[in-house]
Amino acid sequence: MIDWKKILIPIAAIVVLLLLWEALVWVMGWPDYKMASPSDLWPAFQRYQNLFWLYGWQTLWRTVVGLGVAVVFGTLLGMVMGLSKTMNDALYPLLVGFNAIPKATVVPVIALMFVGQHDFNTVLMAFMISFFPIAVSVAIGLSTLEPEYRDILRSLGASRMTVFWKIALPKTLPEFFGALKVAVTLAFIGTNLVEIITPHGRGLGHLFQSAQTRSDFPLMFAVLLALAALGIVLYYAVVALEYVFAGWAVRTAH
Amino acid sequence: MENLIEIKGVTHAYKTKSGPFPVLNNLNIAIPQNSFCAVVGPSGCGKSTLTRLIAGLMFPDQGEVWLHGELVKSPRKTVGMAFQNPVLLEWRTILQNVILPLEIVAPTMPKAQKEARAKELLAMVGLEGFENKRPSELSGGMRQRASLCRALVHKPDIIILDEPFGALDAFTREDLWQTMHQLRAKEPFTALLITHDLRESVYLGDQVVVLSGRPATTQYVMKIDMPGPRPLEMLYDPDTVERLAVLRREIQIAQGRVEA
Numbered sequence: 225m226i227d228w229k230k231i232l233i234p235i236a237a238i239v240v241l242l243l244l245w246e247a248l249v250w251v252m253g254w255p256d257y258k259m260a261s262p263s264d265l266w267p268a269f270q271r272y273q274n275l276f277w278l279y280g281w282q283t284l285w286r287t288v289v290g291l292g293v294a295v296v297f298g299t300l301l302g303m304v305m306g307l308s309k310t311m312n313d314a315l316y317p318l319l320v321g322f323n324a325i326p327k328a329t330v331v332p333v334i335a336l337m338f339v340g341q342h343d344f345n346t347v348l349m350a351f352m353i354s355f356f357p358i359a360v361s362v363a364i365g366l367s368t369l370e371p372e373y374r375d376i377l378r379s380l381g382a383s384r385m386t387v388f389w390k391i392a393l394p395k396t397l398p399e400f401f402g403a404l405k406v407a408v409t410l411a412f413i414g415t416n417l418v419e420i421i422t423p424h425g426r427g428l429g430h431l432f433q434s435a436q437t438r439s440d441f442p443l444m445f446a447v448l449l450a451l452a453a454l455g456i457v458l459y460y461a462v463v464a465l466e467y468v469f470a471g472w473a474v475r476t477a478h
Numbered sequence: 479m480e481n482l483i484e485i486k487g488v489t490h491a492y493k494t495k496s497g498p499f500p501v502l503n504n505l506n507i508a509i510p511q512n513s514f515c516a517v518v519g520p521s522g523c524g525k526s527t528l529t530r531l532i533a534g535l536m537f538p539d540q541g542e543v544w545l546h547g548e549l550v551k552s553p554r555k556t557v558g559m560a561f562q563n564p565v566l567l568e569w570r571t572i573l574q575n576v577i578l579p580l581e582i583v584a585p586t587m588p589k590a591q592k593e594a595r596a597k598e599l600l601a602m603v604g605l606e607g608f609e610n611k612r613p614s615e616l617s618g619g620m621r622q623r624a625s626l627c628r629a630l631v632h633k634p635d636i637i638i639l640d641e642p643f644g645a646l647d648a649f650t651r652e653d654l655w656q657t658m659h660q661l662r663a664k665e666p667f668t669a670l671l672i673t674h675d676l677r678e679s680v681y682l683g684d685q686v687v688v689l690s691g692r693p694a695t696t697q698y699v700m701k702i703d704m705p706g707p708r709p710l711e712m713l714y715d716p717d718t719v720e721r722l723a724v725l726r727r728e729i730q731i732a733q734g735r736v737e738a
Contacts, residue, residue: 379533
């Protein structure tokens with residue numbers, strides 16, 4: 225059974241927000257070049273519809289690939305740190321330091337290192353900005369496993385791998401998905417950083433950039449909304465995955 | 479009667495930065511087959527270390543742990559454990575939780591056979607009809623019952639109980655004590671119970687071992703020759719009251735509060 229309330233309430237909230245926005249612009253009498261209103265967005269979208277679909281797709285696949293690499297790398301790193309105290313002590317400061325570097329400053333560096341590899345650079349940035357929360361949550365999930373959980377299987381002579389597969393990994397899944405939800409939005413930031421900063425880019429970030437040079441406010445806002453829409457889609461894709469793989473944790477939450 | 483477990487002169491110290499930290503000192507316990515041994519002692523006297531030694535998860539500095547005539551050198555499939563925290567796996571149903579040890583000990587056993595065995599135990603502890611519930615849907619007492627079933631499902635030689643009833647309310651605890659007697663009557667097993675509750679130790683134990691303060695040694699052993707299942711009224715017998723008084727005094731000695 226579909227719970228219509230769960231779908232209608234958020235949609236109503238979006239409509240109310242757009243109406244308030246429209247009213248604000250109308251009351252203040254702001255012209256287009258100062259602040260676009262929602263009614264300007266649809267024409268802007270229609271005018272560049274082809275570009276929206278093409279660039280939207282580019283932004284989406286780069287983000288998803290970057291996120292995918294972040295999941296694999298972040299999980300492996302989290303496993304190493306979660307299972308070995310020494311590795312945790314060694315890697316944690318490095319990881320925090322790396323994460324503290326503003327990623328916008330890294331864009332020119334990788335643009336120089338891999339000149340012209342625009343797809344690669346974008347995926348790389350989406351990955352670099354989003355693996356941190358995944359690695360940390362997996363590491364914490366594994367290292368805080370209560371010893372009793374381990375002892376139940378270890379006392380039967382089970383190997384470390386068995387304990388990992390049967391207990392540690394599934395037990396970490398809720399934390400993992402919590403981190404993945406954060407990582408999704410971060411990955412979008414990474415993709416757009418590269419798309420906006422590097423010249424001759426592609427993707428929605430590039431469309432935003434070219435709208436900005438022409439002071440096309442309606443188009444700029446239309447891109448922002450398109451990015452928000454993509455973010456929502458990807459976020460709920462993660463929620464769906466969470467329900468499939470860690471539904472037990474979602475169900476026990478209420 | 480053959481002793482299933484023999485702990486002979488076990489001495490153990492943890493290595494810490496400020497030097498060795500002795501927890502057990504020349505500990506001796508013998509548990510005959512199918513008998514129930516309750517171990518009591520002051521807080522932090524090394525009781526949990528004892529469980530890990532018997533389970534083969536740790537090895538003593540000195541002394542020997544014998545299980546079924548074999549020296550314990552590594553974990554073995556013939557041990558079952560239950561703790562104060564039932565540590566059930568939330569992503570598995572109750573039935574699948576109980577089956578878990580069989581997946582390690584008897585991976586080739588047909589699924590139907592595993593499930594039949596688990597259902598049989600769940601029925602014995604009064605959890606019939608809860609097989610497909612998640613642990614979070616059960617009360618604390620029910621979770622602990624499921625945890626006991628998991629400890630017993632692979633018919634271990636010995637089950638090690640580390641304060642499994644410690645976190646339950648008084649009535650639920652008494653229910654579970656009776657369940658232990660019923661389980662033993664239907665399917666005899668050897669058990670070592672760590673507890674802080676003297677009434678529990680007297681009601682369940684065929685012998686009660688009092689450990690001294692740290693480093694723990696065997697301070698006193700009380701045999702209670704009273705075949706089960708024991709009625710709950712036993713707790714109010716004059717004999718029991720007298721035993722409790724003796725044990726209470728031994729604990730006070732162990733705590734160093736009165737002279738021996």
